[in-house]
Amino acid sequence: MAATTEKLSALKPAVAALDQISESEKNGFINLVxxxxxxxxxxxxxSKIQTPTDEIVVPYDTLTPLSDDPAETKSLLxxxxxxxxxxxxxxTMGCTGPKSVIEVRNGLTFLDLIVMQIENLNNKYGCKxxxxxxxxxxxxDDTLKIVEKYTNSNIEIHTFNQSQYPRxxxxxxxxxxxxxxxxxxxxYPPGHGDVFPSLKNSGKLDALLSQGKEYVFVANSDNLGAVVDLSILEILSHLIRNKNEYCMEVTPKTLADVKGGTLISYEGKVQLLEIAQVPDEHVGEFxxxxxxxxxxxNxxxxxxxxxxxxxxxxxxxxxxxxxxxEVDGIKVLQLETAAGAAIKFFDKxxxxxxxxxxxxxxKATSDLLLVQSDLYTVVDGYVIRNEARKNPQNPSIELGPxxxxxxxxxxxxxxxxxxxxxxxLKVAGNVWFGVGIKLKGKVTITAGEKLEIPDGSVIENKDIKGPADL
Structure with missing residues (x-):
C-alpha cells in the first residue's frame, strides 16, 4: 500500500504539469491508475457463474413486432x-487515417454506408x-475534413474526442x-469504455438530452452488420417498454469467435466475462x-x-x-476499459x-474479401447477404502476409x-488472381515462385502448389 501511495504522489504532480490535456482527462487518468x-x-x-435465462438474454425472435404505423416508427426514431x-x-491494413474511410465496395467507405443508412430513415420518416x-x-483532424462531404446530407453529424491519456x-x-x-x-486513447465519460465531458450528452433523445446505439464503425434499419427498432421499443437501461447485442458463437466475451449471470447480475478474467484451468471450457x-x-x-x-x-x-x-525501447503501459464491461452498473x-x-x-483484408465478393450486395447503404448462399456461415478465409x-x-x-x-480458402505466397475466377469447397493455394491464377478458372476442393495443379 505504501508503494502505491508513493507512486501516486510522484505521478500526480507530473500529470498536473501536462498542458496538452484537460482537467477532466487528468482526473480520469489518475483515477484509473x-x-x-x-x-x-x-x-x-x-463456481458462481450461471448461464443467463431468456429473461436476461432475450431471443431476438421473441421481440414484439412493430406496428405498421409510420407515426409510431417516427416517435421511436x-x-x-x-x-x-x-x-x-x-x-493493421496498411492504411493511414481513420479506418472508417477504407473503401468497402463500389467506391463506398464504412462512413458513406453509415450516413446513407441513417439518411434513408430520416428522409422516409421525417425524423432527425x-x-x-x-x-x-x-x-x-482527418475525420473533420472527411465529414465535410456530407454537409448537404439530411443528417446531423457530431464529432467528439475520447480522452487522451499519457502512456x-x-x-x-x-x-x-x-x-x-x-x-x-x-x-494513447484508453479504449471504448471511455465513451461514457467522454460523451458527458464533451457536452454532447446534455445537448442530446435537451433534444428529447433517450437511447444511444453504440457500435464499431467497422462492423458492417451494425446497421440502422427498421428491424432494430424492435429492440429499441423493447428497451423503452421494459425500462432496460443497457442492452448488449450478442450472437451465437462459432469456432471463429471463441475468444470473444460472453454474458453470464453472476451473483444475481448480468455481467460480461472476458477471456482475460478466466482462470487458466477454465480457458478451454470458456x-x-x-x-x-x-x-x-459490441x-x-x-x-x-x-x-x-x-x-x-x-x-x-x-x-x-x-x-x-514499447516506445523507443522504453517499456510502457496503457490502461484501457471496454464499454461492454459497463453492463453490470446499469439497471435492468x-x-x-x-x-x-x-x-x-x-478487421483484416480477409474480411474485405468476403464483403467485396458476390456473397454481399449493397442496397441504399445496407450490406445484404446473397440468398444464393445456402450455408448460414461465411467461408473461412486466411490470406498470407x-x-x-x-x-x-x-x-x-x-x-x-x-x-x-x-x-x-487458404492462400500463402506470391499468388495473383485473374478475372472471373470461381472458388468452391475447400481451396488451398501455396506458391513458392510467382503463381498466376488464370482468368475464368474454376477451382473446387483443390490443394494447389504450382501451375501444374491448375
Missing part, C-alpha cells in the same frame, strides 16, 4: 442517437436521427510525455461453444439519462485492461441474442472471385 495500482482486479469465482466508435486507424462519431486524437513508464509509473516524449507516441454459446458483438444500446447519472456518480468502474507496449441490463447478420466486422495491406490485396486481385460455394 490509482484503481490499477490498488490491485482491485475482480476475480471471477468460476426521434428518441434514437447513433454513435460509431471511430478512434481506430487502418494501420443524428450520427455521433467518437474520434481519438489520432483520427480527429505510463513501467519502471517508475511516471507519464512518458513528462520524459521528453511529447509527440503522439507518448499518448472457449467451448457448448457451455458459452453467445458472444458480445453493438450496445444505452439509456442517456442513465449514462449521465452513473458518470456523475463516478460509478462506472469497468475492469481495467493493461496493454503493455439485458442482452438480446440477435441474428449473426448483425455482426460483420472488417502478401495480402495484409489493402493496396497489396487490391493489386493481387484483378477482380474478387466468386465464393458463393466456398467453404474455406
Amino acid at each position: 490509482s484503481r490499477y495500482l490498488s490491485g482491485e482486479a475482480e476475480h471471477v469465482e468460476w 426521434d428518441k434514437l442517437v447513433v454513435l460509431k466508435l471511430n478512434g481506430g486507424l487502418g494501420t 436521427v443524428p450520427l455521433l462519431l467518437m474520434n481519438s486524437f489520432n483520427t480527429h 505510463l513508464v513501467v519502471e517508475d509509473y511516471l507519464p512518458l510525455p513528462s520524459k521528453g516524449h511529447a509527440g503522439k507516441d507518448g499518448w 472457449k467451448s461453444i457448448e457451455k458459452f454459446k453467445i458472444f458480445n458483438t 453493438n450496445l444500446w444505452v439509456n442517456l439519462n442513465a449514462i449521465k447519472r452513473l458518470v456523475e456518480a463516478d460509478a462506472l468502474k469497468m475492469e481495467i485492461i493493461p496493454n503493455p507496449k 441490463a439485458i442482452g438480446i441474442n440477435v441474428p449473426r447478420s448483425r455482426f460483420l466486422p472488417v 502478401e495480402f495484409k495491406k489493402v493496396g497489396d490485396f487490391l493489386s493481387r486481385f484483378k477482380s474478387i472471385p466468386s465464393i458463393i460455394d466456398l467453404d474455406s
Whole structure:
C-alpha cells in the first residue's frame, strides 16, 4: 500500500504539469491508475457463474413486432442517437487515417454506408436521427475534413474526442510525455469504455438530452452488420417498454469467435466475462461453444439519462485492461476499459441474442474479401447477404502476409472471385488472381515462385502448389 501511495504522489504532480490535456482527462487518468495500482482486479469465482435465462438474454425472435404505423416508427426514431466508435486507424491494413474511410465496395467507405443508412430513415420518416462519431486524437483532424462531404446530407453529424491519456513508464509509473516524449507516441486513447465519460465531458450528452433523445446505439464503425434499419427498432421499443437501461447485442458463437466475451449471470447480475478474467484451468471450457454459446458483438444500446447519472456518480468502474507496449525501447503501459464491461452498473441490463447478420466486422483484408465478393450486395447503404448462399456461415478465409495491406490485396486481385460455394480458402505466397475466377469447397493455394491464377478458372476442393495443379 505504501508503494502505491508513493507512486501516486510522484505521478500526480507530473500529470498536473501536462498542458496538452484537460482537467477532466487528468482526473480520469489518475483515477484509473490509482484503481490499477490498488490491485482491485475482480476475480471471477468460476463456481458462481450461471448461464443467463431468456429473461436476461432475450431471443431476438421473441421481440414484439412493430406496428405498421409510420407515426409510431417516427416517435421511436426521434428518441434514437447513433454513435460509431471511430478512434481506430487502418494501420493493421496498411492504411493511414481513420479506418472508417477504407473503401468497402463500389467506391463506398464504412462512413458513406453509415450516413446513407441513417439518411434513408430520416428522409422516409421525417425524423432527425443524428450520427455521433467518437474520434481519438489520432483520427480527429482527418475525420473533420472527411465529414465535410456530407454537409448537404439530411443528417446531423457530431464529432467528439475520447480522452487522451499519457502512456505510463513501467519502471517508475511516471507519464512518458513528462520524459521528453511529447509527440503522439507518448499518448494513447484508453479504449471504448471511455465513451461514457467522454460523451458527458464533451457536452454532447446534455445537448442530446435537451433534444428529447433517450437511447444511444453504440457500435464499431467497422462492423458492417451494425446497421440502422427498421428491424432494430424492435429492440429499441423493447428497451423503452421494459425500462432496460443497457442492452448488449450478442450472437451465437462459432469456432471463429471463441475468444470473444460472453454474458453470464453472476451473483444475481448480468455481467460480461472476458477471456482475460478466466482462470487458466477454465480457458478451454470458456472457449467451448457448448457451455458459452453467445458472444458480445459490441453493438450496445444505452439509456442517456442513465449514462449521465452513473458518470456523475463516478460509478462506472469497468475492469481495467493493461496493454503493455514499447516506445523507443522504453517499456510502457496503457490502461484501457471496454464499454461492454459497463453492463453490470446499469439497471435492468439485458442482452438480446440477435441474428449473426448483425455482426460483420472488417478487421483484416480477409474480411474485405468476403464483403467485396458476390456473397454481399449493397442496397441504399445496407450490406445484404446473397440468398444464393445456402450455408448460414461465411467461408473461412486466411490470406498470407502478401495480402495484409489493402493496396497489396487490391493489386493481387484483378477482380474478387466468386465464393458463393466456398467453404474455406487458404492462400500463402506470391499468388495473383485473374478475372472471373470461381472458388468452391475447400481451396488451398501455396506458391513458392510467382503463381498466376488464370482468368475464368474454376477451382473446387483443390490443394494447389504450382501451375501444374491448375
